[in-house]
Amino acid sequence: MGVLSFITFLPLIGGIIILLTPKEKTQMVRAIAAASSAAVFVASLWLWANFNTTTSDFQFVEKVNWISTFNIHYFMGIDGLSLSMVVLTTLLTLLSVIASFGIENRVKEYFFFFLMLETAMLGVFVALDLFLFYVFWELTLVPMYFLIGIWGGPKKEYAAIKFFLFTLFGSVFMLIALLTLYFNTNPHTFDYLELLKQAPTLARGLQMWLFLGLYLGFAVKIPAFPFHTWLPLAHVEAPTAVSVILAGVLLKMGLYGIMRFSLPLLPVAAQRLAFSMAVIACINIVYGAFCSLAQTDIKRMIAYSSVNHMGYAMLGVASLNVIGFNGAVLQMINHGIITGALFLLVGVIYDRAHTRDVNAFGGLGSKLPVYTGIMTLACFASLGLPLLSGFVSEFLCFLGSFQVVAYRYVTLIALLGILITAAFFLIMIKKVFLGTFNTKWEKLTDMNARELIATVPLCVLMVLFGVLPSLLISPLNTTLSHLVDLLKFPQP
Amino acid sequence: MNSLLLLAPTLSLSAFAFALFGVDTLKGGGSRKAGFWLTLVALLVTAVLVRPWGLSTPIVYGRGMLVADGLSFFLTCIALATTFFVVLLSEQDNSMGDQSLAVYYGLLLLAVVGLIFVSAANDFLMIFLSIELVGIPGFILTGYKRHVEKSGEGAIKFFLIGAFSSAMLAYGISILYGLTGSTSLSSLVTGSLLQPDKAPLALVAIFFVLVSFGFKIALVPFHMWVPDAFEGAPTPVAAFLSVAPKVAGIAIALRVFNLTLPSAELGAVHVLVILAVLTMTIANVIGLWQTNVVRLLAYSSIAHMGYMLLGLIAGGTTGIAGVYFYGGAYLFMNLGAFAIVICVANALHSNDLSAFAGLGKKAPLLSALLTLFLLSLAGVPPTVGFVAKFYIFWAALSAGWIWLVVLAGVNSVISVGYYFKILRAMYFQSPASEAPVAINFSMRLTLAVTSFVTLFAGMFPQMGFAKAERLALRPVVEQVVPSSSVAVSTETPVQP
Numbered sequence: 001m002g003v004l005s006f007i008t009f010l011p012l013i014g015g016i017i018i019l020l021t022p023k024e025k026t027q028m029v030r031a032i033a034a035a036s037s038a039a040v041f042v043a044s045l046w047l048w049a050n051f052n053t054t055t056s057d058f059q060f061v062e063k064v065n066w067i068s069t070f071n072i073h074y075f076m077g078i079d080g081l082s083l084s085m086v087v088l089t090t091l092l093t094l095l096s097v098i099a100s101f102g103i104e105n106r107v108k109e110y111f112f113f114f115l116m117l118e119t120a121m122l123g124v125f126v127a128l129d130l131f132l133f134y135v136f137w138e139l140t141l142v143p144m145y146f147l148i149g150i151w152g153g154p155k156k157e158y159a160a161i162k163f164f165l166f167t168l169f170g171s172v173f174m175l176i177a178l179l180t181l182y183f184n185t186n187p188h189t190f191d192y193l194e195l196l197k198q199a200p201t202l203a204r205g206l207q208m209w210l211f212l213g214l215y216l217g218f219a220v221k222i223p224a225f226p227f228h229t230w231l232p233l234a235h236v237e238a239p240t241a242v243s244v245i246l247a248g249v250l251l252k253m254g255l256y257g258i259m260r261f262s263l264p265l266l267p268v269a270a271q272r273l274a275f276s277m278a279v280i281a282c283i284n285i286v287y288g289a290f291c292s293l294a295q296t297d298i299k300r301m302i303a304y305s306s307v308n309h310m311g312y313a314m315l316g317v318a319s320l321n322v323i324g325f326n327g328a329v330l331q332m333i334n335h336g337i338i339t340g341a342l343f344l345l346v347g348v349i350y351d352r353a354h355t356r357d358v359n360a361f362g363g364l365g366s367k368l369p370v371y372t373g374i375m376t377l378a379c380f381a382s383l384g385l386p387l388l389s390g391f392v393s394e395f396l397c398f399l400g401s402f403q404v405v406a407y408r409y410v411t412l413i414a415l416l417g418i419l420i421t422a423a424f425f426l427i428m429i430k431k432v433f434l435g436t437f438n439t440k441w442e443k444l445t446d447m448n449a450r451e452l453i454a455t456v457p458l459c460v461l462m463v464l465f466g467v468l469p470s471l472l473i474s475p476l477n478t479t480l481s482h483l484v485d486l487l488k489f490p491q492p
Numbered sequence: 493m494n495s496l497l498l499l500a501p502t503l504s505l506s507a508f509a510f511a512l513f514g515v516d517t518l519k520g521g522g523s524r525k526a527g528f529w530l531t532l533v534a535l536l537v538t539a540v541l542v543r544p545w546g547l548s549t550p551i552v553y554g555r556g557m558l559v560a561d562g563l564s565f566f567l568t569c570i571a572l573a574t575t576f577f578v579v580l581l582s583e584q585d586n587s588m589g590d591q592s593l594a595v596y597y598g599l600l601l602l603a604v605v606g607l608i609f610v611s612a613a614n615d616f617l618m619i620f621l622s623i624e625l626v627g628i629p630g631f632i633l634t635g636y637k638r639h640v641e642k643s644g645e646g647a648i649k650f651f652l653i654g655a656f657s658s659a660m661l662a663y664g665i666s667i668l669y670g671l672t673g674s675t676s677l678s679s680l681v682t683g684s685l686l687q688p689d690k691a692p693l694a695l696v697a698i699f700f701v702l703v704s705f706g707f708k709i710a711l712v713p714f715h716m717w718v719p720d721a722f723e724g725a726p727t728p729v730a731a732f733l734s735v736a737p738k739v740a741g742i743a744i745a746l747r748v749f750n751l752t753l754p755s756a757e758l759g760a761v762h763v764l765v766i767l768a769v770l771t772m773t774i775a776n777v778i779g780l781w782q783t784n785v786v787r788l789l790a791y792s793s794i795a796h797m798g799y800m801l802l803g804l805i806a807g808g809t810t811g812i813a814g815v816y817f818y819g820g821a822y823l824f825m826n827l828g829a830f831a832i833v834i835c836v837a838n839a840l841h842s843n844d845l846s847a848f849a850g851l852g853k854k855a856p857l858l859s860a861l862l863t864l865f866l867l868s869l870a871g872v873p874p875t876v877g878f879v880a881k882f883y884i885f886w887a888a889l890s891a892g893w894i895w896l897v898v899l900a901g902v903n904s905v906i907s908v909g910y911y912f913k914i915l916r917a918m919y920f921q922s923p924a925s926e927a928p929v930a931i932n933f934s935m936r937l938t939l940a941v942t943s944f945v946t947l948f949a950g951m952f953p954q955m956g957f958a959k960a961e962r963l964a965l966r967p968v969v970e971q972v973v974p975s976s977s978v979a980v981s982t983e984t985p986v987q988p
Contacts, residue, residue: 069957070886109856135873142872145912149920157920161912168872168908172901175882179889179897 002062004076007043007086008122011036011093015115018108026107033111037094037118044090051083053475056482058128058193066132070182071189075129080479084329084472085125085249085256088336091457092248093118096241099344099454102351103151103239110151113143114241121249125256130178130190133261134171137217140250141167144242152237159230159237166220166230174217177210181265192261196486199265207269214262215273221254222314225283228307232291235303240347243299247306247343248336255313255332259325263317264486270320271487275406278318282410284311285417293424298349298356298432301424302342305382308417309335315414316397319407320487324400325480330393330472334381334465338390341378341458345371348451352444358428363437368446372433374459379425381462384418389465394418495553498560500541501568505605508534512598527594528583534601535576542568547963552614556676559614562963563746566816567611567739570823574735575604577827577942580934581728585834587841588637588726596636599629600732607736611743616665616675619744623661623708626740627654630733634725646717646724653717657707664700667693677747701748702763709741711801712770715794719782722790727837730786731830734793735823741797742815745804764805765896772798772903779910785833786843788910789826792869795907796822799900802884806891813964814880814887817956821880821949825868828942831935832862839929848914850923858929859918861943866911868946871904875950883957 014036018029052059058077066074078086096114103110120143123136141164149160182188184206185198202210220227231251235243263270288308295301309331316328348371350356365372381388384395401411447455465472496503508530515527545551546560553560578600582593606625613619631654635647665675671694672679706714722730749764772795779791800822803814833843835858840847852859868877881904885897931939949956 066952067954067957069954069961135878138873138878142867145915146919149916157916160920161909161916164912165905165908169902169905172905173898176885176889176894176897176901179886180894182886183889 002060002076003043003047004060004062004078004126007040007047007090008076008119008126010040010043011115011118011122014039015112015119018112018115021108023108026104029107029111030101033097033100033115034094036115037090037097040118040122041090041094044087047078048083048087048475051078051080051475053080053478056080056478061128066129070131071187071191072131073129073191074132075191076126076132077128078126079482080476081256081259081329081483082125084333084476085252086122088252088333089118089121089125089249092244092336092340093121095340095344095454095457096244098450099244099347100239100241101450103241106150110147113146114245117143117147117245121245121253124253128192130181130192130195130261132190134175134178137174137253137257138168138171140253144246144250147242148234148238151239151242154237155233156237159233162230163234166227170217170220170227173213177213177217180206180213181210195265200267200486202266202268204268204272207266208272211262211266211269211273214257214266218254218257218262219280221257222251222284222310223254223307224280224310224314225287225307228284228288231307232300232303235306235343236297236300240343240350243303243343243347244340247303248340251306251310252332252336255310255317255328259317259328259483263320264483267487274318274320278315278401278404278407278410281311281314281318282414284308284314285414286420289417289420289424293420293427295424296358298358298428299343299346300356301358301428302339302346305421305424306335306339308421309339309382311414311417312394312397315401315407315411316393319397319400319404320484321400321403322477322481322484323396323403325484326473326476327393327396327398327400329476329480330389330465330469331397333472334389334393334462337458337461337465338378338382341374341455341462342382344451344455344458345375345378348447348455353441358431361432361438361441362435363433364441364444365433366437367441367444370446370452374447374455376429376433377459377462379429381466383422383425387463387466389462389469392466392469498545498551498553498558501538502605502608504538504541505534505601505608508537509598509601509605512594512601515594516592527592527597528579530594531579531597531601532576535572535579539572542572556678557615557618558609558612560612562965563743563812564608564612566819566963567743568608570739570819571604571607571611571736574732574739574823574827575600577831577938578728578732580938581731581827581831581834582726584831584838584932584935585726585728586838596633599633603629603633603732603736607739610740613743613747614677616668616677619747620658620661620665623740623744624658626736627658630654630737633729633732634721636726636729637724640724642720642724643726644724646721649717650721653707653714657704657714660700660707661704664697664704667697667700671697699763701744702767705741705744705748706767708744709738709797710794711767711797712774712794715771715775718794719787719790722786722793723784723843727786727830727834727843730790731827731834734789734826734830738793738797738800739819742800742804742819746812746815749804761805764801765893768798768801768805768896769899770798771795771801772900776903776906776910779907782910783845784843785845785848785914788845788914789829789833792907792911793826795903796826796869798903799881799884802888802893802896802900805893805896806884806887808887808891809961809964810887810890813957813960814884816960816963817883817953818880820956820960821868821876821946824942824945824949825865825875825877828939828946829862829865829869831938831942832858832865835929835931835935839927840925845913845917846924848917849921850918851929852919854923854926855929858931858939861939862918863915864943864946866914868950870908870911872908873950874947876946876953876956877950879950879953879956883953883960 061077064074066072120136120139127133145160145164223231292301292304313328313331316324381390384390401407544565550559550561603626606622609622631651634650637643710718775791775794782788800818803811868875871877871881888897
């Protein structure tokens with residue numbers, strides 16, 4: 001068994017051990033969960049340390065025959081793009097597990113589902129056989145359904161099933177597109193590397209249909225307008241740590257899928273449809289920002305800001321050039337870090353005050369100085385203040401898309417989004433932390449050690465990647481330039 | 493090859509069935525256990541007698557009435573496995589009170605004899621007779637809860653519809669006999685049906701056969717009896733009915749339609765397509781409104797037949813292998829789900845959704861297993877339901893039915909809507925009653941086997957795929973040509 005299988009299935013093994021632990025020993029369950037997610041995180045850091053950044057080839061490859069009737073392999077491997085997503089996943093899962101220690105209800109099941117989710121997410125990012133990819137993709141749904149549905153807020157049941165149905169609906173079209181792709185290759189195959197040689201030569205009309213089928217599956221996850229309506233609901237109802245994973249990792253699966261599969265496999269269709277993607281991205285940015293502006297529930301506001309931020313990343317992807325791609329992947333990582341932190345922070349205040357209404361607070365700055373500082377930092381990072389990580393990635397996304405002549409106007413409109421983003425974050429900060437202190441919150445306490453452990457690493461990363469974005473760009477750049485090269489396939 | 497050897501499984505089952513009828517008179521009231529063990533012995537003996545005969549070359553026996561080939565072997569195995577689980581479930585079910593079950597088991601075995609015959613039938617008369625042999629024990633079993641009104645209602649509905657559809661079948665057969673001068677399936681391949689002057693009448697005949705087959709496997713719009721029969725019948729019988737008549741229907745479909753699929757020119761494929769569309773869509777949509785779990789599973793079984801039709805429509809080795817694999821997968825996941833429904837009904841005396849409320853807290857293992865079965869029925873990986881759907885979709889796509897596959901895909905999303913109603917009740921609601929849910933040994937065995945197959949074959953389906961393909965390798969069209977050296981009877985002239 002290779003290192004990738006080890007990393008992928010280690011969380012699941014931890015989850016099974018948790019299932020075998022007696023129900024009463026909640027502390028032990030938590031310890032096992034933390035230990036296994038920490039082990040996975042360390043293993044992923046080992047991957048990063050041993051990763052060769054000079055090549056765009058897949059590394060740590062594992063390939064075993066799985067279902068020979070369909071020529072399906074158990075095929076895993078990573079390049080820079082997958083590596084960054086894997087590390088993001090393991091980091092956020094570890095922090096979320098720590099942040100979930102406060103869960104008191106059905107602890108065993110909670111951590112089991114959480115670790116199962118981690119296995120599924122890692123599988124999505126390392127799978128190189130499209131069938132395997134699809135299996136992991138679907139597998140993320142089940143634990144998520146339970147995590148939202150059991151431990152969520154008042155409308156949890158509706159949120160859970162809506163999430164499940166939306167994604168499954170998209171995946172069905174994805175599955176059919178994958179099967180069609182399979183039938184149009186000779187010999188029939190789901191092998192990514194093999195498809196990379198064959199699929200780009202397919203006729204344009206077929207490529208367009210395949211692209212649309214895959215896009216439906218991915219767009220629901222991004223979430224791209226108009227398939228985003230499950231997101232605010234799921235985010236608001238989900239428990240804090242699950243929101244972190246949802247925003248931090250699950251949303252990335254959509255754009256990862258587009259960058260990994262849709263674009264390189266179907267370059268002709270990609271070039272034809274890139275403009276439409278840019279327009280959708282622009283709608284995501286502006287519409288998401290306006291929606292955020294209208295919210296009074298902080299969590300809901302951040303949920304809509306995810307729609308907005310994923311719009312930036314999507315714009316970067318749609319620009320189909322190296323700068324745009326770099327921007328998009330950085331934006332995916334930064335959004336994971338920043339929004340993860342924001343959700344954790346909203347969870348902190350909600351645990352204490354049991355409300356998330358911006359108008360209910362006021363002047364918290366003097367009462368909770370540490371919390372205010374961290375929250376303000378995260379908000380600034382999110383709205384793209386220079387020297388914090390959000391700025392770099394948004395800047396690169398816009399730079400990439402502005403280079404494409406046809407996108408100029410779209411990019412200009414999208415730039416408006418930045419203004420609105422700044423507006424809603426600043427208004428929120430003003431209402432919650434500044435002004436006169438609302439004496440109702442006299443008894444609020446500042447962040448405790450567990451909450452600090454979960455959030456401070458993210459804040460450090462925000463600053464670090466803001467000052468030294470090259471830390472991220474260097475392992476990515478080779479892979480991303482290679483991906484862009486694949487797009488330059490000559491038109492048949 | 494001695495035809496007695498080929499008939500041995502059915503002979504042994506029949507003998508045991510009649511022995512079971514006698515058990516009641518011998519021992520009086522206390523014979524429940526004796527009947528149970530005798531039935532298990534019967535099934536085991538029969539399983540030993542079943543051999544994969546005729547896989548490479550079909551063997552025609554019983555004066556040309558029967559044929560042993562991949563199809564008959566596969567369906568015999570399915571019928572025996574289903575019955576094995578149904579017997580285990582019946583032992584656990586206490587809704588039948590302290591009625592003696594020896595007769596019940598005897599009838600069950602007779603129905604299996606019918607199933608084995610129908611899967612091997614090579615003649616329309618044989619098909620008719622064996623279908624009746626499945627049907628009549630079926631009616632009685634459905635009404636076995638004598639003191640429950642709904643049970644009687646279900647049995648009557650089932651009986652009337654069954655009689656009606658048998659009449660349709662007889663009518664269709666009589667027309668075919670008029671056209672070809674023979675009731676043997678072998679005579680259908682000679683192509684006489686395709687003569688232009690006979691085509692319209694042949695179409696009428698095929699139509700009647702198709703309608704009767706539609707009733708048997710409960711395709712929409714011939715499905716109305718299913719929910720009532722399922723709800724009224726003892727739940728193990730419902731589990732039996734969710735698989736057994738479908739076996740019969742699939743056997744007829746594969747034999748007759750793939751055989752006469754010159755009927756591609758008679759338009760039978762289009763009729764099958766329409767039936768598949770209606771069956772999947774309507775069953776799934778109506779399923780959304782059900783609050784009784786057995787009725788819900790009834791609609792689910794109808795919808796699954798719709799998916800299976802995709803394999804029939806696709807035809808060829810892959811299509812048939814798809815049907816086989818799907819049939820096998822469906823058996824395990826469906827019976828697993830039924831087993832848990834019976835467990836819950838035993839404890840709470842209700843099949844309503846509300847009985848499942850909070851089951852996740854009361855019986856975590858049972859709920860986890862039901863979750864597995866429901867996910868499998870909905871087609872979510874890594875379960876056998878997913879790979880089975882994948883195979884069927886693949887077969888249909890390779891035959892070019894892309895819109896049908898899209899529709900089937902959308903339908904499986906709709907089906908999540910009702911399967912997840914049960915999950916919701918189990919995990920998101922708090923228990924309505926604290927009555928503990930007990931499981932005994934036979935239930936444990938059923939659940940262990942069904943859940944193992946559901947999960948394991950979902951992750952490692954290659955073995956199942958290879959088996960299904962091996963059985964389906966010889967398209968049914970060719971199977972009627974017997975090799976004369978092994979044919980016991982040459983009474984029916986067979987055209988090469």
